[in-house]
Amino acid sequence: CNSLVFCDCLVFLWLNGWSVTYTTQSICALKGSTVKLTCSYTYRIGHKVTSTFWFTKWGTGVEPEDLGQEPEYAGRLEYHGDKKNGHNLIITDLRERDSAEYKFRFKTDQNGKYIGSPGVTLSVTDLQVKVTGGHQDKTLTCITTCTLTDNPTYIWYKNGHKVKEDTSSLYSVYFSDADSYSCAVKGREDLHSPAVCQKCWSVIYTRQSICALKGSTVNISCSYTYPSYHEIKKAFWFTKWESGKDPEDLSSVPGYEGHIEYLGDKKSDCTLRIPDLRLSDSAGYRFRFITSGERFAGSPVSLTVTDVVLEMDPTSVSERENVTLTCRTKCTLDPITVYSWYKNGQPIPNSNTYSPVYRLFSVSSEDTGRYSCAVEGHEDLPSAEETLTVTC
Template sequence: MEPQTEGLQVKVTGGHQDKTLTCITTCTLTDKPTYIWSKNGHKVKEDPSSLYSDSFSDADNYSCAVKGHENLPAPAVCKKCWRVTYTHQSICTLKGSTVDISCSYTYPSYHDIKQAFWFTKWSGMDTEDLSSVPGYEGHIEYLGDKKSDCTLRITDLRLSDSAGYRFRFITSGDRFSGSPVSLTVTDVVLEMDPTSVSEGENVTLTCRTNCTLDPITAYSWYKNGQPIPNSNTYSPVYILFTVSSEDTGRYSCAVEGHEDLPSAEVTLTVRYGPKNTSVSVSPSGEIVEGSSVTLTCSSDSNPPVDKYTWYKNNAGHYQSISNQNTGPQHVFNHIKSSDTGEYYCEARNEIQTGRSESINMDVKLVLGQDGWSVTYTPQSICTLKGSTVDLSCSYTYPSGTVTTTFWFTELGTGKEPEDLGQDPEYAGRLEYHGDKKNGQRLKITDLRESDSAEYKFRLLTDHEGGKYIGSPGVTLSVTGTVTFKAKLLNSI
C-alpha cells in the first residue's frame, strides 16, 4: 500500500481485537480541527477527537481526514487487506519449459481494480509492464483476473528469463506491489569424465542443473538419441563400467517429467586396437595369370590403422611381401601362377595389432587364351620329293620361361605329341633353328612322299600347366616327279 499524502497518519494501538486509532499529524494544527473517520471507504464518525476505537477485523480498512480537507486523507490501515501471496517464493525450472507463477492478492473490498500486471524492473519512478517489454510478446500470459487471481504463465523459457518477478495492481483508491518471486531458468547439462578412454576403463556421467528442481524423482539417460535400456536412476550419476568400442557414441540425460528437454549431447570416444581384420580379393572369381589382382585389408579401429603388413606362406613359413608398402592394398599388376598361395594381413595402430584369417589365392593358366598363340608362315606348302623345306612359326606365351619346343605330326600312345626328332623315319633329316623366346624354324631335307602331313608346333613353360599346341598346323604336300606334257602342232 502506498501513501497518498504526507503529514496525516493513522496510528494503531490496543489489544488483539479492540484497537484504538489515532489520527496524528507531524505538527500541531493551530485550528481546532474536526476529524472525519472512514471505515472501508465509508464515513463512520465526525468528531473533534483524534481518537477512534473499534473492533478491528482483518478485512476492515480505516482512514482519517481533517474536515475541509477530505481530499487529503491519511493512508488507510488494515491487517490483511493489501497483500500479494505467492505459492512459491523461489522457482527453479528448465530452459524451454513452461512455468506458472501462482499468485493471489487482496485489497480493500470497496476498491475497484483498475490495472493488474507483472514487472521485473522499474522505469524511472514507475514500473514497466512485462506485456509491453520487447521480447516478451507471445512469451507471457496473464492467467489471473481483476478480483483475486494473479497467476502468470511464461512459455518457452530462456536462460535470460531468470529474474525477480513482482505483481502490481492499481485500485480506485491506491496501488500495491508484491515482493519478488525468484525465477531461475536452467539448462540440463551432462558432464562426462573422461570423454576419451581406452577399452576396459570406466566413464562417469553426471546430470546437472544450476538450481534445484522440485521435485526430481528420476533421471533418464540416452545414447545417440535413444533411451539406454534399464538406465533410469534416482541419482544424477550414471557409470559406464568397462567400456568397449560399442559404447562409442553421443550421450545425453533428462529429468523425469521433462524427457522432451534433454541435455546437449556429449560424445564419448573409445580407443581400441584393430578388430574384425579381413582380406578381400578384387576382382572376385577365378584368377587368371597375367591379370591385375588387388588384395585389400579391412579393419575396424580407433584411432585408424597407421600400418598394414602383408604376408605370404612360403614353404610353410609366412614372409612379409609388403616391402615399403604400408597401405591397406597389395596389387599384382600382372599376376603369375607362382603367386598362388596363402596370404594374410596385419593391421596396426598405436594400441595393438590385429591379424586377418589366411586366404588361399589360386592363379590359373588358360591355354589358348590370354597370351598363348602360334603363327605359321606359310600354312600350306607343296614341294618336290628329294628337296629341302623350311617350316617357320612365331609364338607368344603369357609368362614364365620356355623350357621345351618341338614339332610333331601325330599324338603318341599317351595322347601326348611325340617329338619328330625322336622318329627314326626323320633321322638325319631334321634341323631345329631359332630360340626359346618367340620363334622357330624346322628344316627337313631329302623329302619323301611319306613326309606329307600336318606339322604342328609344341611349347612348354616352367609354370604348372604351361603348355600349348599351335593348331591348326602347316600342311606339307610332297610330290614324286614332274610330268611334262607337250602338244605337237602340225604345220599348215
C-alpha cells in the first residue's frame, strides 16, 4: 500500500453535455497515510467554469460546503487542477472520521451547476493483529476493516524487529509468553498495528530522541502492550518522578494544561502532541499505564527544543572583505535540514544551503543590511536579525 492511492477511470455520468468522471468509486486507505481522489469533468460549450470543489456533507435545501472550509481538514487538503478539466483532491494524515463519500461540484458563469453522484467512497482503517490457534502454536492475521487498495505486502515485527515480509496477511508462529508481534504494510512501515503479546509488558517509542524548533509542533509516539487478561485503567505521559511518589499526569501539571494533547485513540496507541513548542518544553517524556493488576512506565524520550540563532563574523567590515554567517541550533534537526537566508526580511536569491554556514565574499556597500536565517519548512520561525555594516 503506497502513501498515495491512484486509481483508473471507471465511472461516467452524462447529462446533456455535463459530466463528472471519477477514477474509482471506492478506496480503502490506512489511517495516517495520504490518499488521492481524482476526477475529470465536462460542461456545455459556451460556459466558463467559475468554481470547483469537493464536499461530503449536503443537507436538503442547503448548498454543499467546500471541504477546504471545514476546520477538521485544516492543513490536510490539497486541490490540483489541470488544463484537461481534471481535478485531484489529496488528503494527508488520514483519520478514521475521514471515512465518507466524497463528491465533486463545479459551477459556471451562466449559473450552471453540476455534482458528480455517486461519488468516491473513502474508508479509513487501521491495522490490528488477530490471534488464533492453540496454546503457543498461533496463527497471526493482520486485519483491517476494509480491503486495502493495491494488494499490499505485509511486514511482521517481533519485539519491534522485522522478521517476515509476505503478500499473505497470515503468519504462523510459536508464540512465547515474552514476545510481542505487530504488522505493517510495505511502503508505510511507520504505521504499525498495535503489538499483541500473551504475558509481556512493553512501551515502544517511535524515536528515543527528538530535536524540534521552538514554535513548531511535535508528536511523541509510542505503542504499548500488556497481558490480555488485564484491563487498562489509566494511561498518561509525565516528565518528573520523585522517589516514593506516583508521577503526575502531564495534562494536569501547571504550564502544560491546555498546552498538550493526547492523540492515542486505542488502548495500545499513545501519542503526545505538543504544539507551539517552548524552550522550557525540553525534557525527558515518559509514558505510563495502569491496569487492573499492575502498572508500567517506558523509558524517557529526550525532547530538545531549539531556537535558530544567526551568528555573523565580523559584523562590521570594509569593502572587499569576507563575512561568514552561521545558523546555529542547540541540537541536530531531523531529517536533513535545508537553511534559508534573508536580507532585510527578503529571501536572498539562490541562497538555500544544506550547510548552516553561508559566506559573503568580497562585500560592497550594497551588502549592508539586516540578515537572518531559517530552516526550510519553518520559514515562519526565523532567527533574530543581525546587522552587517560595510564601510568604504
